[in-house]
Amino acid sequence: MPLYKTPAIILHALPYGEADQIVTLYTLDFGKIKGIAKGAKRSRKRFGNRLEIGSYVRVTYFEKERPGLVRLSNCDLIRPFAGLREDIHKLAWASYFIELVDGMTAEKIENKTLFRLLAAFLSLVDRGILKDEIQRVFEVRLFSCLGYGPQLEHCIRCQRKPAGEKFFFSARGGGILCASCAAHLPGTIPVSLGTIKTLLLAQTLTLDKVGRISFSPQSLKESQAVLSAFLREYLGKELKSKKFMEQINHKAE
Numbered sequence: 001m002p003l004y005k006t007p008a009i010i011l012h013a014l015p016y017g018e019a020d021q022i023v024t025l026y027t028l029d030f031g032k033i034k035g036i037a038k039g040a041k042r043s044r045k046r047f048g049n050r051l052e053i054g055s056y057v058r059v060t061y062f063e064k065e066r067p068g069l070v071r072l073s074n075c076d077l078i079r080p081f082a083g084l085r086e087d088i089h090k091l092a093w094a095s096y097f098i099e100l101v102d103g104m105t106a107e108k109i110e111n112k113t114l115f116r117l118l119a120a121f122l123s124l125v126d127r128g129i130l131k132d133e134i135q136r137v138f139e140v141r142l143f144s145c146l147g148y149g150p151q152l153e154h155c156i157r158c159q160r161k162p163a164g165e166k167f168f169f170s171a172r173g174g175g176i177l178c179a180s181c182a183a184h185l186p187g188t189i190p191v192s193l194g195t196i197k198t199l200l201l202a203q204t205l206t207l208d209k210v211g212r213i214s215f216s217p218q219s220l221k222e223s224q225a226v227l228s229a230f231l232r233e234y235l236g237k238e239l240k241s242k243k244f245m246e247q248i249n250h251k252a253e
């Protein structure tokens with residue numbers, strides 16, 4: 001029985017029966033997997049308190065249980081990201097990134113870029129870098145990692161490059177449209193050249209620099225409208241963590 005060992009981020013861990021836990025992980029080498037940690041609540045040595053949302057671990061497992069459920073044999077901590085669970089705002093932000101990754105991926109499809117993206121953004125949240133730009137950058141890069149990146153270089157119909165005039169974004173079309181191609185099309189969102197450039201930068205900036213990115217107020221507003229429409233198009237639902245985040249932000253105001 002081959003034993004697999006890979007870095008992983010815990011997406012969910014739910015109690016199962018008296019002593020076990022069912023865990024969903026996003027792994028570096030094998031993409032998303034679901035497993036059972038037998039005796040997780042008793043064995044401090046094998047699992048301790050490491051099966052917590054957002055923990056960055058090295059997991060060892062083998063394929064044994066029913067299809068789709070691997071057997072976790074132990075778990076070592078790489079980085080705890082403990083801050084994520086100590087502050088309700090950080091937890092809400094981390095949950096949002098995690099729910100997006102969970103919602104947009106199928107099991108057992110390797111995507112190392114996506115793994116590194118999630119790890120980098122959980123690290124930003126752990127360090128308390130909570131600004132709206134971070135969410136927008138994560139969203140647009142998540143799409144790119146999965147091969148659904150929006151077309152922002154030119155009009156999706158006539159290929160015209162955005163210049164001075166107003167452009168529009170079509171979530172259904174997956175990119176931007178010039179004013180004449182967008183005319184009479186329902187559901188398009190106006191988007192300025194500044195926002196298009198900002199989103200293009202957000203897609204290509206190296207991960208160590210994303211924490212310092214800053215959007216103009218107009219680009220923040222427009223990119224939020226564009227990316228929420230795009231997310232709704234792909235997910236077909238609102239995320240629970242998004243609602244949670246809005247509720248706690250509302251209370252803080």
Ligand SMILES: [Zn+2]
Nearest residue numbers: 155158178181
């Ligand atoms: Zn056009």
